[in-house]
Amino acid sequence: MLTSPLPSSGARRYRSLVPIAAGTTFLAAVVIAFANAYWISTFSSVVALALACSGIAVLYGQLGLVSLCQYALLGVGGWVALRVSHGLHASFEICLLAGGLVAAMIGVLWGLPAFRLRGLYLAVVTLMLAGTFQVVISASGFPDGGPGFFGRADAAQRQLMARPRIAEGDRAYLAYAFAVLLLGLILVELHRRSVPGRAWALIRRSETGALAAGVNIAFYKAWAFALSGFLAGIGGGLLAGAVGQLDGRAFTAADSILVFALTVVGGAYDWFGPIIAGLLLRAVPSLLTDFAVNGYIALVIFGVALLHALVTAPVGIAGQLSAVAARFSARLGRAGRRA
Amino acid sequence: METFLPFLASGTGIGAVYALSGVGLVVLYRTTGVLNLAYGALGALAAFVAWTMIEAGQPAPLAISAGIVATAAGSLVYGGLIAPRLAYRDRVVRAVGTLGFALILLGAIGWYWGEAPRRLLLATDKLYLELWSVRLTYTRILALITALVMVAGVALLLRRSRLGLSMRALADDRNVSAVVGIKVGTIEMVAWLISGVFAGICGIFLGDLVRLEAHLLTFLVVPAISAAIAGRLSGLTETAVAGVLIGVGEALLTPIQAIAPYRTAVPFVVALAAVALLPTHRSVESD
Numbered sequence: 001m002l003t004s005p006l007p008s009s010g011a012r013r014y015r016s017l018v019p020i021a022a023g024t025t026f027l028a029a030v031v032i033a034f035a036n037a038y039w040i041s042t043f044s045s046v047v048a049l050a051l052a053c054s055g056i057a058v059l060y061g062q063l064g065l066v067s068l069c070q071y072a073l074l075g076v077g078g079w080v081a082l083r084v085s086h087g088l089h090a091s092f093e094i095c096l097l098a099g100g101l102v103a104a105m106i107g108v109l110w111g112l113p114a115f116r117l118r119g120l121y122l123a124v125v126t127l128m129l130a131g132t133f134q135v136v137i138s139a140s141g142f143p144d145g146g147p148g149f150f151g152r153a154d155a156a157q158r159q160l161m162a163r164p165r166i167a168e169g170d171r172a173y174l175a176y177a178f179a180v181l182l183l184g185l186i187l188v189e190l191h192r193r194s195v196p197g198r199a200w201a202l203i204r205r206s207e208t209g210a211l212a213a214g215v216n217i218a219f220y221k222a223w224a225f226a227l228s229g230f231l232a233g234i235g236g237g238l239l240a241g242a243v244g245q246l247d248g249r250a251f252t253a254a255d256s257i258l259v260f261a262l263t264v265v266g267g268a269y270d271w272f273g274p275i276i277a278g279l280l281l282r283a284v285p286s287l288l289t290d291f292a293v294n295g296y297i298a299l300v301i302f303g304v305a306l307l308h309a310l311v312t313a314p315v316g317i318a319g320q321l322s323a324v325a326a327r328f329s330a331r332l333g334r335a336g337r338r339a
Numbered sequence: 340m341e342t343f344l345p346f347l348a349s350g351t352g353i354g355a356v357y358a359l360s361g362v363g364l365v366v367l368y369r370t371t372g373v374l375n376l377a378y379g380a381l382g383a384l385a386a387f388v389a390w391t392m393i394e395a396g397q398p399a400p401l402a403i404s405a406g407i408v409a410t411a412a413g414s415l416v417y418g419g420l421i422a423p424r425l426a427y428r429d430r431v432v433r434a435v436g437t438l439g440f441a442l443i444l445l446g447a448i449g450w451y452w453g454e455a456p457r458r459l460l461l462a463t464d465k466l467y468l469e470l471w472s473v474r475l476t477y478t479r480i481l482a483l484i485t486a487l488v489m490v491a492g493v494a495l496l497l498r499r500s501r502l503g504l505s506m507r508a509l510a511d512d513r514n515v516s517a518v519v520g521i522k523v524g525t526i527e528m529v530a531w532l533i534s535g536v537f538a539g540i541c542g543i544f545l546g547d548l549v550r551l552e553a554h555l556l557t558f559l560v561v562p563a564i565s566a567a568i569a570g571r572l573s574g575l576t577e578t579a580v581a582g583v584l585i586g587v588g589e590a591l592l593t594p595i596q597a598i599a600p601y602r603t604a605v606p607f608v609v610a611l612a613a614v615a616l617l618p619t620h621r622s623v624e625s626d
Contacts (some may be wrong), residue, residue, distance in 0.1 A: 117614065120434055122431070124568060125611065127561070128565070128606075128607040135604040139600035264435070296448075297446065297450060300450070303438075303443035307436060311425065
């Protein structure tokens with residue numbers, strides 16, 4: 001079944017946090033130790049996008065909802081983080097949180113149609129919202145230290161967003177970003193292992209059944225949208241901090257579609273699926289550039305991968321890797337017993 | 340009023356194409372249950388094929404026909420090979436599948452034709468009528484006439500012919516249609532073919548009237564979806580009217596300085612409003 005197993009009771013319930021912490025830390029250590037400056041900056045965006053993808057994974061993996069505006073929500077988070085940073089000179093964490101919270105609120109607002117209309121219409125509505133955001137943000141731009149609320153600075157006076165004091169350098173900032181990603185992944189896992197996760201699983205199975213079991217459907221759906229928006233918003237803040245400023249023209253509806261597509265390809269049911277999605281979104285195009293392959297080839301590959309994932313591998317790359325690992329450990333277990 | 344008239348004229352031409360593409364989407368959705376998000380990318384394929392052949396010195400009618408054939412073939416390939424594999428999944432998953440197709444088309448077009456700005460030029464661009472001191476190129480008039488003829492034609496086909504009856508039966512209930520002996524697969528392929536031809540014609544018009552750019556043309560599926568949603572994904576007339584209104588609305592905002600940069604948001608706003616006004620109907624919920 002595609003729905004996550006119902007959480008077991010007691011402390012064992014949280015055992016799944018161990019591989020998440022270990023895996024993320026290991027990846028972070030390897031990248032920070034070995035990557036050159038180019039890949040350090042690429043990975044900063046990978047991490048930011050992985051957070052946004054983990055939000056999609058909550059909606060699609062837990063509730064089967066298709067949201068095509070996640071990159072726009074990332075933009076909302078980035079906008080708020082930049083605004084707070086330039087306007088109040090608040091600490092980086094405050095900027096991140098503000099971005100996350102506002103994106104969470106917008107996420108719930110944009111998810112409102114899901115309470116009334118499901119499925120296809122939600123996908124269409126979120127696509128329209130991503131398109132509207134694209135039009136608005138490319139006309140108005142992101143805060144860059146210019147005067148006033150919507151003020152734009154001249155090219156020479158554009159300011160970069162202040163990074164956290166403990167992570168001014170690129171390498172340190174990447175470590176910081178990985179730490180935030182880990183917190184985000186833990187937050188998602190805790191949700192999946194406790195009351196909201198059970199409620200989502202019930203809603204996914206049957207809304208009527210969930211209603212009969214006393215689940216407040218609207219509340220838990222809103223919660224999922226809020227969590228998804230929060231993660232995208234935090235990702236947006238991280239991206240703004242990594243680059244220093246954001247380009248309004250870079251937040252297109254096509255990006256939102258790609259973020260969704262590659263989350264499905266990466267795997268929406270395993271904790272590391274969003275990280276694979278982030279790698280596909282940012283690291284694979286960088287790799288192709290390294291090998292001087294036309295960037296459009298990546299689009300073709302992503303399209304084929306999405307169709308492949310939908311038709312034959314609904315669990316995505318992460319799900320397939322998990323299955324291989326499970327088979328391997330089962331074989332090891334049998335061999336151990338025999339010895 | 341004087342300032343708005345030229346924009347009204349240009350908006351009507353584009354609106355007619357939006358109407359045409361909206362109707363193409365609805366015909367496919369009603370019959371197969373697939374909301375084809377690759378519709379714009381398919382149209383782009385037709386425009387690029389036609390452009391290449393015209394550049395190579397071929398006569399325009401041949402080039403246009405080749406473009407439409409290419410698009411119809413693309414539509415049939417997806418409808419025949421991929422769509423049946425998703426036939427029993429949620430409608431939203433089937434729509435997401437067409438996103439994959441759109442990415443493939445977009446990537447292939449970008450890879451083969453590159454990003455150089457182009458325009459598809461047709462002989463009809465240079466001829467024009469003057470109505471109330473507003474120039475109306477033959478291309479726009481042609482777009483209007485084509486839209487009227489094709490929408491009326493498809494409406495007649497659905498209402499009067501045996502094929503249309505089968506298509507409407509499929510829209511009502513796939514399984515029951517199969518039981519009473521309707522060849523579900525064949526009828527669906529016909530729907531993919533019709534919608535592919537519509538997409539091709541729309542793509543060529545938009546490549547001429549707007550710009551020949553893959554990304555832009557791919558996302559011109561949005562006004563078409565907006566029109567289709569306004570027609571609740573089933574009404575042909577409502578869809579066509581909404582398409583024209585979106586085109587006109589977008590164009591009329593051009594001379595208003597304060598709103599002009601935001602005018603491309605018109606189709607989004609129309610679709611959002613249409614969804615907000617949509618009644619909570621069983622058929623809407625059952626997806």
